[in-house]
Amino acid sequence: MPIVEIKDISAGYADEVILKDINLVVDDHDFIGIIGPNGGGKTTLVKVILGLLKPMKGEIVWHKNEANMHIGYLPQSNQNDKQFPVSVSEVVLSGLMSVKRFAGRFKDADRLKVKNVLELMGISHLTNRNVGGLSGGQMQRVLLARAIVSDPRILILDEPNTFVDNSFERDLYELLRILNQKMAILMVSHDVGTITSYVKTIACVNRNLHYHQSNIITQSQLESYNCPIQLITHGQVPHTVLGDHIHNHKHD
Amino acid sequence: MIEQILELFDYRFFNNAMLAAILASIVCGIIGSYIVARRMVFISGGITHASFGGIGIAYFMGLNPVLGAAVFSVMAALGIEWISTKSNIREDSAIGILWSFGMAVGIIFIFITPGYAPNLMSYLFGNILTVSDTDLWMIGILAAVLIVTFTLFYHLILFVAFDEEYARSHKAPVNLIKYIMISLVAITIVLNIRLVGIILVISFLTIPQSTANILTKRFDYIILLSIAFGIMGSIGGLLISYFYNIPSGATIIFVFVLLFILTKLAKMSLVKIKIRKQIENLS
Numbered sequence: 001m002p003i004v005e006i007k008d009i010s011a012g013y014a015d016e017v018i019l020k021d022i023n024l025v026v027d028d029h030d031f032i033g034i035i036g037p038n039g040g041g042k043t044t045l046v047k048v049i050l051g052l053l054k055p056m057k058g059e060i061v062w063h064k065n066e067a068n069m070h071i072g073y074l075p076q077s078n079q080n081d082k083q084f085p086v087s088v089s090e091v092v093l094s095g096l097m098s099v100k101r102f103a104g105r106f107k108d109a110d111r112l113k114v115k116n117v118l119e120l121m122g123i124s125h126l127t128n129r130n131v132g133g134l135s136g137g138q139m140q141r142v143l144l145a146r147a148i149v150s151d152p153r154i155l156i157l158d159e160p161n162t163f164v165d166n167s168f169e170r171d172l173y174e175l176l177r178i179l180n181q182k183m184a185i186l187m188v189s190h191d192v193g194t195i196t197s198y199v200k201t202i203a204c205v206n207r208n209l210h211y212h213q214s215n216i217i218t219q220s221q222l223e224s225y226n227c228p229i230q231l232i233t234h235g236q237v238p239h240t241v242l243g244d245h246i247h248n249h250k251h252d
Numbered sequence: 253m254i255e256q257i258l259e260l261f262d263y264r265f266f267n268n269a270m271l272a273a274i275l276a277s278i279v280c281g282i283i284g285s286y287i288v289a290r291r292m293v294f295i296s297g298g299i300t301h302a303s304f305g306g307i308g309i310a311y312f313m314g315l316n317p318v319l320g321a322a323v324f325s326v327m328a329a330l331g332i333e334w335i336s337t338k339s340n341i342r343e344d345s346a347i348g349i350l351w352s353f354g355m356a357v358g359i360i361f362i363f364i365t366p367g368y369a370p371n372l373m374s375y376l377f378g379n380i381l382t383v384s385d386t387d388l389w390m391i392g393i394l395a396a397v398l399i400v401t402f403t404l405f406y407h408l409i410l411f412v413a414f415d416e417e418y419a420r421s422h423k424a425p426v427n428l429i430k431y432i433m434i435s436l437v438a439i440t441i442v443l444n445i446r447l448v449g450i451i452l453v454i455s456f457l458t459i460p461q462s463t464a465n466i467l468t469k470r471f472d473y474i475i476l477l478s479i480a481f482g483i484m485g486s487i488g489g490l491l492i493s494y495f496y497n498i499p500s501g502a503t504i505i506f507v508f509v510l511l512f513i514l515t516k517l518a519k520m521s522l523v524k525i526k527i528r529k530q531i532e533n534l535s
Contacts, residue, residue: 051420073418093407
């Protein structure tokens with residue numbers, strides 16, 4: 001069952017086209033890893049899907065066959081004001097914000113949802129804490145809780161492993177595996193080596209999008225997709241480095 | 253002393269001043285908490301000074317200066333908000349330009365207006381003791397508007413302020429909210445200029461809120477506590493200014509800062525006691 005269809009999208013900023021003629025269909029229970037070099041348009045694609053950036057061409061078609069059309073979203077780095085007077089439970093509550101609920105106060109059922117999701121994330125003890133005192137990993141859990149509290153049909157994560165220690169990274173991927181039974185997941189990552197063991201399929205984004213119907217991808221396939229990233233094998237440093245040596249290849 | 257204070261309530265001007273202090277504390281407590289939380293103090297300073305241009309133009313055209321200031325500062329506020337989202341001029345530079353341009357326009361128009369402008373000083377420094385019934389009505393209506401807005405849309409305002417992009421991804425009307433909020437900031441500033449003046453209005457919007465922020469990190473508590481600190485400081489300052497015959501606006505701000513320092517010291521010693529207890533428990 002398709003949730004969203006991205007049709008012939010071109011997008012960018014001002015007069016710079018970053019994405020060109022992108023097509024992608026996200027079905028129920030998909031778990032797509034979006035990979036590609038920095039500046040290749042991964043975040044731009046996310047913004048277009050979220051409706052934060054109006055595409056220059058093409059359309060996004062949402063299949064509204066369910067009442068719940070929420071999108072769960074975990075932004076890239078959190079640049080939110082660390083001194084802002086807002087508590088963990090209020091941040092998670094904001095994940096339940098919707099057109100119907102812009103006015104008025106939240107109900108007990110909403111607060112119960114927040115309580116449950118904080119338990120799921122293992123951060124119940126932080127419920128009433130101000131966001132100011134949280135570590136990077138704790139903040140990431142809070143923001144993930146905010147993303148999933150509304151039981152979205154689709155969860156979009158932009159580089160979820162950026163500020164996170166290794167133990168949380170493992171927990172995170174296990175949690176995503178469980179969540180994937182209920183919702184489709186789109187995950188942007190530069191860390192190809194790690195994500196390929198969790199995602200089901202891969203989308204290579206570098207100006208164009210090449211969809212790869214498997215989670216196993218080889219270096220030569222990446223190159224044929226115009227996607228200059230270095231694959232790493234397990235047992236090495238857990239973070240990939242961009243493959244500079246294949247930047248100047250002939251596909252441009 | 254108590255008798256002298258009670259006698260004061262026989263005077264209409266004093267009752268008006270007390271009411272003005274309370275209403276100003278309410279509107280500034282609400283809007284100031286928003287300003288402090290969103291780090292909009294500099295923008296607010298810009299709007300405050302830009303409003304002087306409106307006062308000058310209104311003088312020249314023979315209109316009500318508060319009305320002139322309101323129109324001018326709402327336009328300045330919307331302009332700053334628009335520039336920060338649309339154009340590639342840096343926001344803080346835009347504020348600096350509007351800040352000084354407003355003052356310049358005000359000075360030029362007051363200078364070319366025939367005759368002497370006797371109330372000019374009252375706009376720069378304010379005078380809570382000469383507040384009129386019209387002033388009270390206007391600030392009272394603003395207080396009602398702010399209470400209703402913040403009660404109905406508390407979470408929406410808070411969420412948009414905390415994470416604009418996330419709010420947008422939930423289809424929240426982020427731009428509309430920002431334009432409405434900045435207009436409310438501008439109107440709050442203008443209506444308080446008559447009380448404490450252009451030079452001192454920013455303190456009403458920041459000092460009680462910063463004092464409240466020492467004691468709590470919750471947005472709704474910051475609002476309520478800063479209203480309380482606002483009332484304490486402005487009524488305290490009003491009485492001191494009356495008995496020692498010193499300017500009311502400056503005295504109120506002096507009391508605000510005193511309350512801030514005392515609260516900070518109290519908080520610091522509480523934290524020290526807490527740490528000492530924890531160390532004792534460990535050993």
